[in-house]
Amino acid sequence: xxxxxxxxxxxxxxxxxxxxxxxxxxxxxxxxxxxxxxxxxxxxxxxxxxxxxxxxxxxxxxxxxxxxxxxxxxxxxxxxxxxxxxxxxxxxxxxxxxxxxxxxxxxxxxxxxxxxxxxxxxxxxxxxxxxxxxxxxxxxxxxxxxxxxxxxxxxxxxxxxxxxxxxxxxxxxxxxxxxxxxxxxxxxxxxxxxxxxxxxxxxxxxxxxxxxxxxxxxxxxxxxxxxxxxxxxxxxxxxxxxxxxxxxxxxxxxxxxxxxxxxxxxxxxxxxxxxxxxxxxxxxxxxxxxxxxxxxxxxxxxxxxxxxxxxxxxxxxxxxxxxxxxxxxxxxxxxxxxxxxxxxxxxxxxxxxxxxxxxxxxxxxxxxxxxxxxxxxxxxxxxxxxxxxxxxxxxxxxxxxxxxxxxxxxxxxxxxxxxxxxxxxxxxxxxxxxxxxxxxxxxxxxxxxxxxxxxxxxxxxxxxxxxxxxxxxxxxxxxxxxxxxxxxxxxxxxxxxxxxxxxxxxxxxxxxxxxxxxxxxxxxxxxxxxxxxxxxxxxxxxxxxxxxxxxxxxxxxxxxxxxxxxxxxxxxxxxxxxxxxxxxxxxxxxxxxxxxxxxxxxxxxxxxxxxxxxxxxxxxxxxxxxxxxxxxxxxxxxxxxxxxxxxxxxxxxxxxxxxxxxxxxxxxxxxxxxxxxxxxxxxxxxxxxxxxxxxxxxxxxxxxxx
Numbered sequence: 001x002x003x004x005x006x007x008x009x010x011x012x013x014x015x016x017x018x019x020x021x022x023x024x025x026x027x028x029x030x031x032x033x034x035x036x037x038x039x040x041x042x043x044x045x046x047x048x049x050x051x052x053x054x055x056x057x058x059x060x061x062x063x064x065x066x067x068x069x070x071x072x073x074x075x076x077x078x079x080x081x082x083x084x085x086x087x088x089x090x091x092x093x094x095x096x097x098x099x100x101x102x103x104x105x106x107x108x109x110x111x112x113x114x115x116x117x118x119x120x121x122x123x124x125x126x127x128x129x130x131x132x133x134x135x136x137x138x139x140x141x142x143x144x145x146x147x148x149x150x151x152x153x154x155x156x157x158x159x160x161x162x163x164x165x166x167x168x169x170x171x172x173x174x175x176x177x178x179x180x181x182x183x184x185x186x187x188x189x190x191x192x193x194x195x196x197x198x199x200x201x202x203x204x205x206x207x208x209x210x211x212x213x214x215x216x217x218x219x220x221x222x223x224x225x226x227x228x229x230x231x232x233x234x235x236x237x238x239x240x241x242x243x244x245x246x247x248x249x250x251x252x253x254x255x256x257x258x259x260x261x262x263x264x265x266x267x268x269x270x271x272x273x274x275x276x277x278x279x280x281x282x283x284x285x286x287x288x289x290x291x292x293x294x295x296x297x298x299x300x301x302x303x304x305x306x307x308x309x310x311x312x313x314x315x316x317x318x319x320x321x322x323x324x325x326x327x328x329x330x331x332x333x334x335x336x337x338x339x340x341x342x343x344x345x346x347x348x349x350x351x352x353x354x355x356x357x358x359x360x361x362x363x364x365x366x367x368x369x370x371x372x373x374x375x376x377x378x379x380x381x382x383x384x385x386x387x388x389x390x391x392x393x394x395x396x397x398x399x400x401x402x403x404x405x406x407x408x409x410x411x412x413x414x415x416x417x418x419x420x421x422x423x424x425x426x427x428x429x430x431x432x433x434x435x436x437x438x439x440x441x442x443x444x445x446x447x448x449x450x451x452x453x454x455x456x457x458x459x460x461x462x463x464x465x466x467x468x469x470x471x472x473x474x475x476x477x478x479x480x481x482x483x484x485x486x487x488x489x490x491x492x493x494x495x496x497x498x499x500x501x502x503x504x505x506x507x508x509x510x511x512x513x514x515x516x517x518x519x520x521x522x523x524x525x526x527x528x529x530x531x532x533x534x535x536x537x538x539x540x541x542x543x544x545x546x547x548x549x550x551x552x553x554x555x556x557x558x559x560x561x562x563x564x565x566x567x568x569x570x571x572x573x574x575x576x577x578x579x580x581x582x583x584x585x586x587x588x589x590x591x592x593x594x595x596x597x598x599x600x601x602x603x604x605x606x607x608x609x610x611x612x613x614x615x616x617x618x619x620x621x622x623x624x625x626x627x628x629x630x631x632x633x634x635x636x637x638x639x640x641x642x643x644x645x646x647x648x649x650x651x652x653x654x655x656x657x658x659x660x661x662x663x664x665x666x667x668x669x670x671x672x673x674x675x676x677x678x679x680x681x682x683x684x685x686x687x688x689x690x691x692x693x694x695x696x697x698x699x700x701x702x703x704x705x706x
Contacts (some may be wrong), residue, residue, distance in 0.1 A: 014054040016071040022047045026095035033088025035136045039098040068109040085129045111148035115155040190467040198407045207280035209358040266311045275301045283379045290412040314370040384426045390414045408461045531564040
């Protein structure tokens with residue numbers, strides 16, 4: 001016997017009866033007729049598992065899934081065709097969807113079944129009914145995306161995009177935002193479904209504006225205006241400008257006026273109208289600027305627009321006080337502050353508009369509206385950031401990436417001159433935005449959004465690599481915990497740290513303390529002879545030493561040599577010239593001592609002061625030495641003159657004494673020969689002893705008196 005429809009099949013009838021039993025149980029668990037709260041899963045598990053009890057073992061999983069889908073659709077269509085979505089009885093649909101979600105999680109039906117029914121429900125309802133359906137989606141979002149989301153994502157994306165096409169961006173702006181937020185929160189951050197991977201621009205968004213008046217002006221239909229007479233200011237100098245004095249008979253010298261700064265040209269509203277609205281073409285399709293002519297027109301238009309914004313007094317639309325829903329506009333003062341405007345900005349009206357009003361009659365009002373200016377300037381910032389991503393430096397950074405999305409790369413390169421203009425214009429826009437009321441906060445918000453958009457674009461250029469990191473393995477977690485315990489373990493300090501200094505010498509009981517510090521051997525300068533003797537002793541001990549003892553003796557000898565050289569530098573600096581690296585210091589000091597003790601011939605009788613001067617001369621500079629030698633030569637010549645004079649006096653005294661009678665003749669006792677000889681010497685007479693002059697030069701002879 002042939003079966004007319006699938007609904008008459010016995011398995012479908014059995015599953016339908018079991019589903020109705022579950023819905024009856026759900027009505028007992030949830031007596032409310034609203035979307036919330038969701039049905040408890042634990043109370044439905046037993047009934048959900050019993051859905052497959054009526055199937056024979058020869059039925060595969062696909063047959064069972066199709067049977068449950070058919071039964072669910074029968075119940076679903078019966079309810080939505082007979083019950084309004086605002087009726088409390090419509091809660092049976094919400095309960096059915098909750099039961100199907102539990103069935104999909106337990107593997108008793110197709111995972112996409114509940115999503116298919118929600119899509120059909122959205123198609124069958126009005127905009128108001130879709131808002132109620134979205135209440136259900138928002139409350140069950142986590143459960144919908146918890147399991148097998150890769151099978152449900154396309155259904156969600158298709159149903160939401162279809163709903164957005166039905167909604168009006170002007171009247172249903174908030175509902176559109178709810179749809180977008182649901183998609184953003186449901187889909188993972190790295191999903192490519194709504195990334196716009198090819199970087200296509202929304203060129204369908206066109207802005208229409210009036211062009212009839214502009215064409216009439218081009219045809220020559222202009223009002224004739226009488227020419228103004230030349231101003232008399234050009235003939236006579238201004239009172240405030242000083243003029244040079246003139247003399248009779250002198251020629252007039254023209255005075256050069258100071259160069260005037262180029263003032264920014266502010267166009268009228270009628271002249272700016274068409275230039276301003278043509279910018280929307282470039283904002284919707286930035287690739288038009290790859291043409292040099294279009295780029296020049298864009299630069300001029302944007303500069304004139306910014307200049308017009310700066311020169312136009314702005315107003316801010318605020319809420320009216322009382323129950324009135326109409327807004328009032330308050331003028332911004334010269335100090336860029338709003339009169340009677342709250343600092344938190346809570347009085348600002350939501351100025352969202354899906355499309356610009358391009359009527360020429362409203363253009364003056366739009367130019368003075370602060371919210372309108374911000375919309376235009378933010379568009380300009382987005383486009384300028386796109387242009388700056390096409391500079392040579394920015395393209396080199398992108399070229400260094402390993403994998404790139406070729407569709408996001410452009411062959412056009414922004415020139416250096418245009419790059420400077422873009423940077424300067426961006427700076428002007430941000431400074432102007434910051435100067436408006438609550439401008440710093442608004443500018444900071446815009447900069448944050450643009451910075452994140454740059455990261456998003458870079459991620460797309462890199463072909464959207466996965467941003468999901470694998471969870472840490474158990475072994476790495478155990479190793480990390482072990483290292484953490486070792487790093488934070490309480491450690492006992494040793495009695496003597498490795499870097500501690502030995503202070504045992506301060507102990508009084510070990511021949512230390514203050515008495516040891518006062519030992520003269522610690523601060524007495526060593527003698528050269530003692531150091532030489534110590535070096536000799538260490539050399540004798542070195543022949544019989546081995547190992548560490550030998551190393552200690554070598555260090556002691558090096559220490560004593562260093563002290564010896566230090567002592568020599570302070571007392572006998574000249575001797576350091578004779579020291580050689582491989583020469584024994586004892587030989588140097590021994591030869592020096594022998595040279596000092598040896599007789600110097602004629603120089604042995606040189607005065608100590610002269611010898612000291614000679615040693616000092618050897619260590620002095622050439623100019624000082626020459627001067628000293630000249631002084632010594634003059635002194636020696638003077639000493640020789642005095643010696644000759646004294647010799648002459650002694651000879652005269654000897655002749656007088658020879659003419660006197662002999663002491664023997666006068667009966668006096670003859671003095672010993674030695675005494676007479678001593679008495680006859682010049683300068684040795686008692687009470688009148690004088691030092692014998694000695695030449696310090698080439699003579700060096702000792703003058704004797706005969």
